[in-house]
Amino acid sequence: RGAWWSLGxxxxxxxxxxxxxxxxxxxxxxxxDTLRLTFTxxxxxxxIVVGGATIWLGMQARSDSTVMxxxxxxxxxxxxxxxxxxxxxxxxxxxxxxxxxxxDAGAVPHLYLHLVFWSCVVMHMLALPVGILLGYRRx
Numbered sequence: 671r672g673a674w675w676s677l678g679x680x681x682x683x684x685x686x687x688x689x690x691x692x693x694x695x696x697x698x699x700x701x702x703d704t705l706r707l708t709f710t711x712x713x714x715x716x717x718i719v720v721g722g723a724t725i726w727l728g729m730q731a732r733s734d735s736t737v738m739x740x741x742x743x744x745x746x747x748x749x750x751x752x753x754x755x756x757x758x759x760x761x762x763x764x765x766x767x768x769x770x771x772x773x774d775a776g777a778v779p780h781l782y783l784h785l786v787f788w789s790c791v792v793m794h795m796l797a798l799p800v801g802i803l804l805g806y807r808r809x
Contacts, residue, residue, distance in 0.1 A: 673799035674799070674803070676723030683715045683719065687713050690705055690708055690712065696785060700781040713788045713792060716792050716795060723799070724795075724798055731743050731746050748801070749799075749801030768782055
């Protein structure tokens with residue numbers, strides 16, 4: 671349940687951050703303090719929600735409570751494998767898109783570096799609950 675909740679809330683917050691950029695444009699968000707702070711707040715909220723859920727799940731796994739059994743602990747140990755794949759796919763999409771989008775200009779504007787960084791961090795965080803859910807699906 672914790673993975674579903676953290677994924678759902680985290681994905682909604684991430685979608686909100688993406689919507690701020692898509693609806694206003696990367697340049698406008700970078701220049702407008704209110705939009706930039708809104709974007710940053712939403713991204714940090716993703717980190718807090720998913721990070722908090724991850725910490726809670728880790729504490730449950732380390733405790734001697736009967737909430738988690740050996741199967742749960744094994745799934746939690748394997749779940750981070752999904753994170754590297756999600757992060758690399760996100761980075762590959764950005765690199766291909768930016769190289770093709772700014773081919774004629776010869777350089778990518780530095781404001782996109784913020785978007786690349788934050789999207790990779792968000793995808794890395796969201797991939798953990800996905801890995802947990804995939805672990806239960808396979809069992």
